[in-house]
Amino acid sequence: MERSNGSAASAGPAGERLGAVARPPTIRGVAERAGVSKSLVSLVLQGSPRVSDAKRQAVLDAIDELGYRPNAAARSLVARRTHTVGVLLNDMRNPWFVELLDGLGSVLQAHGLRMLMADGRLDRRAGQDFARTFQELRVDGLVVVGMLPDTDGLAEVAERLPTVIAGNHEPRLPHADIVANDDERGARLATEHLIALGHRRIAHIAGQGLVGELRRRGFEAAVRAHGLAAEAVVENGDGTEEGGYRAAVRLLTAPPNPSPDGSGGARRPTAVFAFNDISCVGALSAAQELGLDVPAGLSLVGYDNTYLARIRHLWLTSVDNASYEVGRRAARCLLDRMERPDAPAVRQRVAPELEIRGSTAPPA
Numbered sequence: 001m002e003r004s005n006g007s008a009a010s011a012g013p014a015g016e017r018l019g020a021v022a023r024p025p026t027i028r029g030v031a032e033r034a035g036v037s038k039s040l041v042s043l044v045l046q047g048s049p050r051v052s053d054a055k056r057q058a059v060l061d062a063i064d065e066l067g068y069r070p071n072a073a074a075r076s077l078v079a080r081r082t083h084t085v086g087v088l089l090n091d092m093r094n095p096w097f098v099e100l101l102d103g104l105g106s107v108l109q110a111h112g113l114r115m116l117m118a119d120g121r122l123d124r125r126a127g128q129d130f131a132r133t134f135q136e137l138r139v140d141g142l143v144v145v146g147m148l149p150d151t152d153g154l155a156e157v158a159e160r161l162p163t164v165i166a167g168n169h170e171p172r173l174p175h176a177d178i179v180a181n182d183d184e185r186g187a188r189l190a191t192e193h194l195i196a197l198g199h200r201r202i203a204h205i206a207g208q209g210l211v212g213e214l215r216r217r218g219f220e221a222a223v224r225a226h227g228l229a230a231e232a233v234v235e236n237g238d239g240t241e242e243g244g245y246r247a248a249v250r251l252l253t254a255p256p257n258p259s260p261d262g263s264g265g266a267r268r269p270t271a272v273f274a275f276n277d278i279s280c281v282g283a284l285s286a287a288q289e290l291g292l293d294v295p296a297g298l299s300l301v302g303y304d305n306t307y308l309a310r311i312r313h314l315w316l317t318s319v320d321n322a323s324y325e326v327g328r329r330a331a332r333c334l335l336d337r338m339e340r341p342d343a344p345a346v347r348q349r350v351a352p353e354l355e356i357r358g359s360t361a362p363p364a
Contacts, residue, residue: 024068024069025066025067025068026068027041027042027068029066029068030059030062030063030066030068031062033062033065033066034055034058034059034061034062035058036055036058036059040055040059041059044056044059044060082137082138082139082140083112083113083114083140084113084114084115084116084137084139084140085108085113085114085115085116085139085140085141085142085143085334086115086116086117086118086134086137086139086141086142086143086161087101087104087115087116087117087118087142087143087145088117088118088120088134088142088143088144088145088148089117089118089119089120089145089146090119090120090145090146090147090148091119091120091146092117092119094146094278095277095278095304095306095307095308096146096167096276096277096304096306096321096323097145097146097323098306098307099306099323099324099327100145100166100167100323100324100326100327100330101115101117101145101327102324102327103323103324103325103326103327103328103330103331104143104145104166104327104328104330104331105327105331106327106328106331107327107328107331107332107335108331108334111335113140116134116137116139118133118134120148134157134161135157135160135161139161140161140162140338141161141162141163141164141334141337141338142157142158142161142162142163142164143163143164143165143166143330143331143334144163144164144165144166144168145166145167145168146166146167146168147168147208147209147210147211148168154171154173154176155171155173158173158174158175158176159175162334162337162338162341163175163176163177163337164176164177164178164179164330164333164334164337165177165178165179165180166178166179166180166326166327166330167179167180167181167211167321167323167326168180168209168210168211169183169210169211169214170209170210172345172347173345174344174345175337175341175342175343175344175345176345177330177333177334177336177337177345177346177347177348178345178346178347178348179326179329179330179333179347179348179350180211180326180348180349180350181321181322181323181326181349181350181352182349182350182351182352183211183214183215183218183321183352184214184215184217184218184221185218185351185352186215186218186303186319186321186352186354187214187215187216187217187218187219187222187273187303187319188218188219188221188222189319189352189353189354190219190273190301190303190317190319190354191204191218191219191222191223191273192222192226193301193317193354193356193360194271194273194299194301194360195222195223195226195228197271197299197360197361197362197363198362198363199269199270199271199299199362199363200228200231200270200363201231201232201233201267201268201269201270201271202219202223202228202231202232202233202269202270202271202272202273203232203233203234203235203251203269203271203272203273204216204219204220204232204233204234204235204272204273204274204275205235205236205237205243205244205247205248205251205272205273205274205275205279205280205283206234206235206236206237206275207237207238207239207275207276207279208238208239212239212275215275215303216234219232219234219273220232220234233251233269235247235248235250235251237274237275237279239275239276239278239279240278240279240282241278241279241281241282241285242282243279243282244274244275244278244279244280244281244282244283244286245282245283245285245286246282246286247279247282247283248272248282248283248285248286248287249286249290251268251269251272252268252269252286252287252290252292252298253268253290254268269298270298270299270363270364271298271299271300271301271360271363272298272299272300272301273301273303274300274301274302274303275303276302276303276304276306277302277303277304277305277306277308277309277316277318278306278308279302280300280301280302280303280309280316280318280359281302281308281314281316283300284300284314284316284359287300294359295358295359295360295361296361296364297364299317299359299360299361299363300316300317300359300360301316301317301318301319301359301360302316302317302318302319302359303318303319303321304318304319304320304321304323305318305319305320305321305323305355306318309355309357310357314359315357315358315359316357316358316359317354317355317356317357317358317359317360318354318355318357319352319353319354319355320352320353320354320355321350321352322350322351322352322353325350326350329348329350333346333348
């Protein structure tokens with residue numbers, strides 16, 4: 001049997017070497033295939049109305065046949081736009097962001113815009129670094145999602161880029177729109193649900209920032225309105241699972257405070273409203289370790305209605321903060337801001353709803 005040499009074995013049917021990299025199709029190739037000029041292909045790519053339907057279809061057919069993809073960088077230089085939006089998150093590990101980004105992306109994508117995301121947690125100097133990075137990338141706009149560790153640089157960025165703040169109520173800047181959940185109202189919904197079930201000793205694991213302050217304010221307003229402020233307890237948390245666990249342990253194991261008449265003090269709470277779902281999961285772990293059945297021995301309510309609350313073996317009652325709608329509205333605000341960058345700032349609050357599941361019940 002005759003052995004073939006290496007060069008014959010590597011030759012293809014057309015004499016080309018196997019493994020040779022084919023050049024990507026170019027705009028010149030599209031023009032030749034469609035029988036038109038390069039400038040007319042450019043007009044089609046730009047969506048110009050000055051092209052006849054027949055020639056437009058010929059160009060589109062050639063693009064499909066050749067698999068041509070326009071050079072985004074080159075188009076950006078011509079149009080002075082990158083068709084990208086910077087999205088800054090405080091912590092990508094937070095599941096609350098998922099649905100907000102889904103709502104944000106659905107609108108931006110429909111308008112030909114792509115998202116570039118950065119995580120503020122990875123660099124606590126984000127107030128400076130993200131500004132420089134996004135400006136160097138020449139994004140067309142910026143969406144800041146949630147609370148940031150440092151907002152000093154945001155005012156400068158908002159003067160140069162169309163900016164929208166989503167899911168937070170600060171900072172308030174002259175030309176930066178804000179779209180957020182009505183956190184105070186949501187906290188009242190959660191607390192009043194527990195009161196309606198018959199709970200009188202209710203605790204709150206508080207969060208940080210203005211969102212945490214608003215949710216605490218809603219909790220305190222609800223217990224005060226029902227005459228339960230004396231037995232209500234607030235324990236500070238940090239919005240993490242570990243923080244929720246430690247706060248719940250302190251709440252559920254603290255000795256009663258003695259009352260003035262010496263008859264003892266407030267007993268442990270029969271219900272806990274947590275700042276968010278992640279904190280609520282931590283509180284659930286603490287309750288289970290202490291031998292408290294949920295909800296028979298302790299009712300729990302979270303906030304944000306993330307996928308964690310919908311996991312079957314957790315099945316948490318939670319406040320739905322309408323994060324998908326917040327994302328959609330933030331995208332629409334950004335599109336308006338890109339058209340009118342000097343317009344006065346718009347502030348929108350989206351109404352929350354309570355999703356009742358299996359972590360709440362009347363007190364034993």
